[in-house]
Amino acid sequence: MQLDDGPWIHQMNWKAIRDYLSHSDIALVPVGATEQHGDHTPLMVDTGWAIAVAEGAARETNVLVTPPMHVGWSPHHLAYPGALTLRPETLTAMLVDVCESLIYHGFKKIVLVNGNRISNLPPMEIAAAKVRFSTGAYVSLIDVGLIARQEVSRICTVGENGHGGDSETSFMLHWKPELVDMTRAVKGHSGGSGPFATMPMPCEPPFDVNVLSVRPTAEEYGRASAPEGIGGDATLATAEKGKLVLEAIVRNTAIHINDIRGKTVSVRRPAIPI
Amino acid sequence: MQLDDGPWIHQMNWKAIRDYLSHSDIALVPVGATEQHGDHTPLMVDTGWAIAVAEGAARETNVLVTPPMHVGWSPHHLAYPGALTLRPETLTAMLVDVCESLIYHGFKKIVLVNGNRISNLPPMEIAAAKVRFSTGAYVSLIDVGLIARQEVSRICTVGENGHGGDSETSFMLHWKPELVDMTRAVKGHSGGSGPFATMPMPCEPPFDVNVLSVRPTAEEYGRASAPEGIGGDATLATAEKGKLVLEAIVRNTAIHINDIRGKTVSVRRPAIPI
Amino acid sequence: MQLDDGPWIHQMNWKAIRDYLSHSDIALVPVGATEQHGDHTPLMVDTGWAIAVAEGAARETNVLVTPPMHVGWSPHHLAYPGALTLRPETLTAMLVDVCESLIYHGFKKIVLVNGNRISNLPPMEIAAAKVRFSTGAYVSLIDVGLIARQEVSRICTVGENGHGGDSETSFMLHWKPELVDMTRAVKGHSGGSGPFATMPMPCEPPFDVNVLSVRPTAEEYGRASAPEGIGGDATLATAEKGKLVLEAIVRNTAIHINDIRGKTVSVRRPAIPI
């Protein structure tokens, strides 16, 4: 019999992790969400992004990955049954605790891999900054919607990549086809009201719009996304596009990991989180 | 193609969850840990317990399960590389947020399934009480080491069921044999110093000892469990015993779920966690 | 005139405490509760346990005791007039602050003496762990219901030792008879519903049951304990049994204190709590 040798830390034993730390110092932390993605894909799409990207990039670069975090900051998605959300300070605390645990063991560079696009970003950016300042470790934050938005915009149909739309459904058709039912895929609303984009970081063109930030309440989100809960056109999705999209995001994530591999950082070992 | 119809919430779509809530109101929340279990089993043993017990009991009773929480309260395990821990207040907050999300949707009875034995209990009991008092929902806490300790004590060798010992290794041999390497299994120390048991809730006989509580520091735990990190005798493990142990714990958990199914509770719907 | 020389810290002057610290490093911290114990005993029974056990064990072992903490975690007892409760995080914080104060002065070993049985345990165990990890000091937690449950089960009537029942009333008849009115003592309900014990740490036999944790709400507790608020049979109580019970608990607590007296611990002096 043989214990797993990675990249998932929870499938390894402690001696294998000890050995890894003798020559490397990078860990990935996948963070997803549990929230509806229409009638045709399951609530785990965002966690799926985080798992698939982290696992793919880790295999390409021979680094380790912590177990995935399945719940993010998704309060507006509670408009639909089943969605789970953490308070933002809980998500920040959870990531700080996990990062401090890793740094205590000798990890010095942590890449947070966010599968929930910009919804999770504020509490995750705060966590990353807290850990950087308190320990000196390098902590960066990859967002699956932003790290390869150029490539994704070329592969999928611009304007149809909203929540549960072309790119997300394509990804799921490639990664977990058994959890997709394309007979239920529809074209959702394409958002947009008022003179400015209200999500400050667009995942697809136009990238050059003037932006402000208005996070919708559950009531507003429910109304705006009714009746299915998605944005963009899910019927355009194919497994082939999903494969290309995932590869692009994994590739760019791997480029970042390789970019920081040789970086010298001076770490102050934190206390065990208690 | 067909979306999954349970028991895992994150593998379902929101309409299936909506339909479930029209006739049922129970959810299970599996909580594990990421901590070493010797040289022969991976860090995910405790999460494995929570996953396998929750999934098994849910299938027997037709209830739903949230995605698993992989990190618990394990500060003493940071003596060994790879272990992750949350601060206890983070674990409490995470569970409160998840439970409030569920109750917001209409779930009225939540069973927390703890795979990390008594290490996780204090912050989990606090979370359960907070949710009970603030919402009126029913929240109970199953511990895989306590809900069938009579049966486990009959199946495995009493005195050898410590951390990573007979029962835990047997479970893994049954549930994920590909993650076990029995050639590395050893007999660990059997703890015990001073005139009283220092863990107040024994998982195996003698159950009638006088007890007090002393939670070890990482230094103490590292010394006491050196060199492999386990307690009890892992070499006694077999997949057959693991199957019986899991079945007993699942059965008792299912008994509890069925016991609360008809219970009437009056719930005050919480606000969306924010 | 003569200042008191112990064991109560608040009845001593600072020079006497300074002198004590030149040769010893142990302090006891009694923690009780203010909650009803039926019509025949006062709300201070749990604080009484903590005071009497701490004082008795301290006199046997020549160690010091902090002033008693009168309020614990008793939310379900607010079903009855007069009960006070702290939030669990308040109780944790209070104990952390007191322990850090003690350790700042040079105390290295602290025994928390809990008189409120398992109700107080989760926040107290968290406090003990936090202090242990942050300072290195030794902190243990004695529960008056668990440290001598074998002896108490022999002295009093098994099955009648619930809240305000045989053993608690006997204790009060011995310790503060002027606060007991046996003409109002009754036999209360003996709890129990569903296939498992719902309190994971039994104080009396059967000790070997399968257990889970369900903390009752105030409404549930009020219903279950109506009309008097007690469990077990208070009419069986005698001062003689109370004396024997207290002696057993004191003796075992003293054994623990003597057991840790020579223990070497390396303490990192905390900052003054601020």
Add this chain to the structure above:
Amino acid sequence: MQLDDGPWIHQMNWKAIRDYLSHSDIALVPVGATEQHGDHTPLMVDTGWAIAVAEGAARETNVLVTPPMHVGWSPHHLAYPGALTLRPETLTAMLVDVCESLIYHGFKKIVLVNGNRISNLPPMEIAAAKVRFSTGAYVSLIDVGLIARQEVSRICTVGENGHGGDSETSFMLHWKPELVDMTRAVKGHSGGSGPFATMPMPCEPPFDVNVLSVRPTAEEYGRASAPEGIGGDATLATAEKGKLVLEAIVRNTAIHINDIRGKTVSVRRPAIPI
């Protein structure tokens, strides 16, 4: 035998408290401190003030008193062995929890009785305001150093009433002479440096000084009060003065209680603290 009928809540049973609430709605909460008061009096002087004043005023006005809180906000006193301190937010939380418990039961007017003079005031004033705004209950704060400072200044020697000085020692000689050793009483330093009083609320004349607030660190306090820890002249103390001082403070506290007795307040019942 007869249960106590007050004023101490913890010495009563729940039916007596229920009966009290049928005709009255006032409770006193005594808050002290555990901090040195020189070589001649014990660390409980401030808790003693709170106990004696609350008990005395309660007996005069037939109201109830919660058990005393022995630890306040005393960080500077950790300059001397044995002193305990809470963080200010812990003290605030403890009082909020206790007040909410009382108001849950039907108490509508709470008088916090502070025995630690102005050291405890900031966190206590915050607690009182929080409870007032969140529940509508009436909460006032009596300070034993301020409620009768005119009378105390006439009874004792002005300029000699500092920490552990004339008035505090006199009080202890009257209240607990067995805990005072006048052979060790000395005259301490009379503070004062810089052009302004640094304690903004003088307990004795001159009352009309210009004031600012500088709370000393433990180092500063230790230096300023060396070698004994007291301010003012303890050798002037007599039990007779102590009796007069206590009577004046009790009388004024009772006047305040009677003043609020008929006050109409509209209370929003809080949730049980959890």
Add this chain to the structure above:
Amino acid sequence: MQLDDGPWIHQMNWKAIRDYLSHSDIALVPVGATEQHGDHTPLMVDTGWAIAVAEGAARETNVLVTPPMHVGWSPHHLAYPGALTLRPETLTAMLVDVCESLIYHGFKKIVLVNGNRISNLPPMEIAAAKVRFSTGAYVSLIDVGLIARQEVSRICTVGENGHGGDSETSFMLHWKPELVDMTRAVKGHSGGSGPFATMPMPCEPPFDVNVLSVRPTAEEYGRASAPEGIGGDATLATAEKGKLVLEAIVRNTAIHINDIRGKTVSVRRPAIPI
């Protein structure tokens, strides 16, 4: 063109601050409030006090001033439109963060200048103590109502100096006459009910009263100050008195600053607030 060389830090550039720190180590932090002051003066009166006093004293003593904090602890003032309040713990946290920032740069002595009289004091005193204990820096707290209450009582009419009354209106007539409309100035109520002063630190005679603390709710405050919101007689105000009042407070503040200039303090540099 020329950058400002003080005293306002936010109007300087970093090199000027660097140069200042090479020879000095004092900073002032003005803290005000946004709350009504009757029909004739604007909501910024308290911030105006803090700004004018800090600026004046800084110019006299050549020290620097941080930008003003416009919101304090004013919950009772929400009885009138426009008032803003922080929770007390927010105000404490804000000041701790600002002080730690200053001390990180090398400031060693900080004078908090409070323009909101005793309303702001509890959270400000807690902030000052926390910073003192954690860093060793010197932090004092000047209150514009207390640092020159003798002089103000001589300049203005005793008994008419309440909220928005003689002294506050006079100050505004001197400092920002364009924001005062004396045609709307009236004589307000002069408070006072019950046998004791309910504000423990009187700003004007009688200073020698017996006091207790009762912070009014918004409802109570609204009723007590109706219909205009002020206390004291605003019609007595003149710009001449305002000039004298401001000069007295500035002078005394400057005396304090000069008094601490040569003080030696040993500072432990804090981490950057994160």
Add this chain to the structure above:
Amino acid sequence: MQLDDGPWIHQMNWKAIRDYLSHSDIALVPVGATEQHGDHTPLMVDTGWAIAVAEGAARETNVLVTPPMHVGWSPHHLAYPGALTLRPETLTAMLVDVCESLIYHGFKKIVLVNGNRISNLPPMEIAAAKVRFSTGAYVSLIDVGLIARQEVSRICTVGENGHGGDSETSFMLHWKPELVDMTRAVKGHSGGSGPFATMPMPCEPPFDVNVLSVRPTAEEYGRASAPEGIGGDATLATAEKGKLVLEAIVRNTAIHINDIRGKTVSVRRPAIPI
């Protein structure tokens, strides 16, 4: 004499605010920062942006503005003397408290105007979401670097608009020329290292880059911006460009305000922050 009638709330009296609320329900909250902007402009540039944009847009649209908040989230700027920072949770709490105060009075739509570009965004977005969900009020977040980035990119030199560069210096030359010394203006570094932009929301082209988030530590930021602290070319700045830039940002902010004016929102009045 005449009281101010807006737009600054703190320069008005409560009756004027009451009258405003009888016909309008919008308030702006300007939030800046205190951090270095090179040798040629003062530390208040970001607060200046917030003040000037809020005031300008408020005058165009006849809405009110709260007093400015001078301190934001700027931990990396502590590399240079004088910078102040709040912890992110303090900034979130401060904004929540201010927004709840406003909504308590009847304001229903709040526009947070951020002058510190993306540094402040995470804690501000969290505050906005918390207030939206808990009260139902509309809260949006304008960032002066994002609301008119198209126009600013046309007015100033692309690639030279970093921290303290062309656009920021131009703004200050227009708004507060007396606080600018162009003889000290220099060309700073233009950032950039690694294959991705590390600030996820570019204020100037290229807008279409792939992005990730890495918030620099103070050490990193100090090194990267040495020796002056700026990015972009400040020597290109002119007051004329500053006027155009400010007008564009004000105009777009006013467009947003007018866009939400008629929006119907249903508000649950919050409790007074306490």
